[in-house]
Amino acid sequence: MTIRQTTTTLAAVLMLASPAMAQRSLGPATGTVRLEQVQAGFIASGEAGGGTLRFQGRSYPITVGGLGIGSIGASRSVASGTVYGLHRRSDFAGAYVQLKEGWAVGAAGRGTTWLRNDKGVTLKLATRRQGLQLQLGADGVLIGFRQ
Template sequence: MIARVSAFVFACLFVSASASAQPRQFGPATGTVTINQLQVAFVGSGAIGGGTLRFKKHTYEITVGGLGIGGIGASRLTATGSVYRLTNVEDFTGAYVQVREGWALGDQGRGTLWLRNAKGVVMRLATKRRGLQLSLGADGVLIGFKQ
C-alpha cells in the first residue's frame, strides 16, 4: 500500500512539473506517436492496445499495456502527440510512468497523457475518448515493438 501511495505521489509531482513545463523545455520533437487503447477503471485501472511510432522517416508498430490507480468507467482512447529526447529507436521501448487526466461521455471526451521512461524519453499526448469514464491517476505502462 505504501508503495502504491509513493508511486502515486511521484506521478503527481511528475505531472505538476511536466504540465507546467512547456514542450520546448524537452527540446525539439524527435518523433510522433499514435496510440489506440481500451481502458477500464474502477479505483484500479488496466489498458491494452497498440499504435505507431514515427521516428527518422520510419514507422514502427507498437504494443501498449498498463496497470494503474485512479478513475472509474471504460473507454476507447486514441492518443496522438510528440515524442521528445528520443535519439535511438531502442530507447523507446520499456516501462513508462504515465500520468493521465481526462473524461469520456459517449463519443465526447478528451484529456492529456504525459509519459516518461527511465531512458529520458518523454511523450506528450492529446487524447480523444469514447465511452463513459472519469480518469485521473497514474499508471505503469509497458511499450514494445510489435513482433
C-alpha cells in the same frame, strides 16, 4: 524503488503540474506517436492497445499495456502526440510512468497524457475518448515493438 525510478516519477509528476514548463525543458521533438487503447477501471485500472511510432522518417508498430490507479468506468481512446528525448529507436521500448487526466461521456471525451521512461524519453499525448469514464491518476505502462 531505485533512485532512477524515483527521479523519473518525480519528473513525470512535475510535467503534469506544469505542462508548458515541461515542454520547454524537453527540447525539440524527436518523433510522433499514435495509440489506440481500451481502458477500464474502478479505482484500479487496466489498458491494452497498440499504435505507431514515427522516428527518423520510418514507422514502427508498437504495443501498449498497463495497470494503474485513478480511473472509474470504461472507454476506448485514440491518442496522438509528440516524442521528446528519443535518440535511438531501442530507447523507446520499456516501462513508462503515465500521468493522465480526462473524461468520456458517450462519443465526447478528451484528455492529456504524459509518459516518461527511465531513458529520458517523454511522450505528450492529446487523447480522444468514447465511453463513460473519469480519469485522474497514474499508471505503469509497458511499450514494446510489435514483431
